[in-house]
Amino acid sequence: MDRDSSRLSDSSRPSRREVLRGTLAAGASLSLAGALGSCGAHGDVRRVRGGDQWRQFQGATLNFISENTAPTAAIAANVRPFTDLTGINVKIVTLELNAVTQRVALDLASGGAEYQVIYADPYQILAPYRKGLVDLRTLQADPSLPKVPGGVGDFIPTQLDAAGRFVDPHAIYTLPYDAPTMIWHYRRDLFDQYHARMAHDLGFDPTPGGDRTWEEYFKIAQWFNKNARSDVAYGTGHQARQHDSLMNDFSNVLWSYGGDYFDNGKQVGRLGAQDPGPCRLDSAAAIAAARFYDRLLAIADPASRTWDWDGLGAAMRAGRLAMCPNWHEYAATNEQVIPGKVDYAPLPKGPAGTANMYGGTGVGINANTRPHERGAAWLFIVWATAPATQLADLKSKAGGGTPTRTSVYQMPEVRAAEKRPSSMPNMLTAPAVTQAWRPDRIGLRPKIPMWNECDTAIFTQLSRMLTGEASPEEAMRSTKKRIDRIVARGWVA
Template sequence: MTRAATSDQWRQFQGATLNFISENTAPTAAIAANTKPFTDLTGIDVRIVTLELTALVQRVALDLASGRAQYQVIYADPYQVLAPYQRGLVDLRTLEADPNLPKLPGGVGDFIPVQMDAAGRFVDPTAYYALPYDAPTMIWQYRQDLFAKYHDRMANDLGFDPTPGGDRTWEEYFKIAQWFNKNATSDVKYGTGHQARQHDSLMNDFSNVLWSYGGAYFDNGKEVGRLGARDPGPCRLDSEAAIAGAEFYNRLLSIADPASKTWDWDGVGAAFRSGRLAMCPNWHEFAASNELVMPGKAGYAVLPKGPVATANMYGGTGVGISANTMPNERGAAWLFLVWATSPETQLANLKSKAGGGTPTRTSVYEMPEVRAAEKRPSPMPNMLTAAAVREAWTPERIGLRPKIPMWNECNTAIFTQLSTMLSGAESPANAMRSIKSRVDQIVARGWVA
């Protein structure tokens, strides 16, 4: 790849081709449907490969080990790519500081701070290896039409205001679900549904409850989630708080739609849209599908609080550059990162029929047309969740799983044992102790890329 002699920073790599490997997410779907604006701006052709996350991680690991980048731009999942392969990614400060390359509009400071740390950094609080690209976050999704219909009756029967929001507790959520099970079967089959299949989705769904009960995977859980750690120390799932959280989660699933144990996020999302459930915790970006299928019927709020804390699982990811890229390839890849995460592109993604996505920049949320889209009728349906996710992204509410190199293996141990618990084969206390034992073995073995 040669560098053209031009005063236009955006045209210096014209004629080049970049390969971008990504999970099939909303912003990538929107960009893949229309790469023309980037090519017109830069003269660079972008080829996008989208894969399921597990396959993407395997492909990236092989590419990083090869010593020569087939994929210059990488969708760097914080837990399965950034933490284990951080040394294979470029420290983007070097490109931001290059006077021959365009700067990030608004600088790093325009990205939502907790997302910049969680999706972009690892251990070192100053270096950054990815730019926040998407921001799926778990929130409370509910049938606001049914909550309005039954509000007074529920309030009278339950003795509290059932309106979803951060003031509700998980115990109240349980009672609301139980009330729907008994009193509203003509409208919905079940009060709640969950993504409790033996899958990554189960760990996500459970973690919201775990943290709200004061449980943690490791000591200094918020720091290990936000910046990460190479060695997080002993697992703490055998604590009284963690066991209490597991006991409640097990009890909650006992009154949830029984199909919950077969669902990941797509399954519970489809069940909610079909009118089967009164409410569920799920990723906020399902709002776009909800509004398409049942316009005006869904409401969105932060998840309930527990006895100790509150938590809304964050599942965002950044985009980074392979350290195997040659200098000029890095420059071209930087142009793509700057463009793909720019306010203009994030706004276009919000409007896209092919994608949607959610902005990761503060400035986008301040745009008048984006603010207006927070109310129905909305041309950007994911923005109907904006009030909920803004609250969910505050440091005290965001839920961050451990960002450690060996997380993928730990995650498998967690959701496998949780599934055993939900089947009734093991008590919550024994399940937590079993997970702790297995995770300690994994962590003690360390990580070798």
């Protein structure tokens, strides 16, 4: 999820997903990148034709590079079933996302394939380096290889497009692997305790949900500030540090007000664009969103301006906040620390509807791989994203994540886990996130090759606005000018 260069200066801090698992390195055979050899440098792997499709590359070794995510933690802790099935060994490297991007870029540029399997972030890797990834349709169509169980149609459609495609609506560069999404986290115990008083004072039902508006969210937060200080310090908190997290937090409001970063924003977010055209942050809707966001942060916990998603999650667990927008994957940690006290809903709506930022990523295959290496890598990504593996990830003590397959959400034991007591606490968010992934509700930042620079421009100017150095109008117009210059330079991969 870290989409910006600011994380380079924070390399000593645990990432959002690392915090979610608590101990990433404890349960798994995770290897440092320097310890990995390049299989591609020693020729192709051996292939045994005929017989079991899953055993044809036995004896091969694959290197998988990934951000330290929930599903990777779970797979690393229990990769043995794949090795037993295929005879293929897997070495897993987990790094902070900027480091993953740098190593992948170097590997692709070298013409080699030190990493055959790649966690291909849509913005840092897929959009700028898609030519370095295999179009997976060629492997799905190969009769000598196993097919994706349930077909690619079993992946949630908005996620398949957002995480797996770029510009071409047919090519598939990755299979959806994780699906972090921003939703409304709220203290159910406090909302129950104060429901009648809030409803009387505010004149509306304060129960969180997609029918609540951002203005109502503001009023609820303000009510808690004034009336419930004995139970909670602040009504709301936000991930408003000068960081990628600030862009994510603001974008939910921007889209709900009808603003966007570029024309055809849903298309640019879902399939991507090489040249998205002029930035539209100077529109009336975008400026209205910025004004509201500035006003909302003025009544939020003041520490919000120092928090990314990790700091915000910790504040919620510490009982400091009545509610906040944050990534749904924090449900598992919430249940560990304050069990039964937090519930979840889609984010509030604005004049143009509701939007919930999606931050998922897919797994792809290095196009520099040799033919048999490529086949072995295909076996791994098919297995890693299969319904049975996603179910095992949900149950894992080392990881978790949430499924990217429609069929997994339909399994009786998974549906049962949507209610407490839950053996899969991330499923407590399922009613909210399944609504958030609808095409009209999913929030998709622009999938363009130069997004990283644009992201930095956005959170830099937003931070100036929140500290009073710039008005909302000035912040939006300055960001537009900066993004237009970035886009005009183009991108050469």
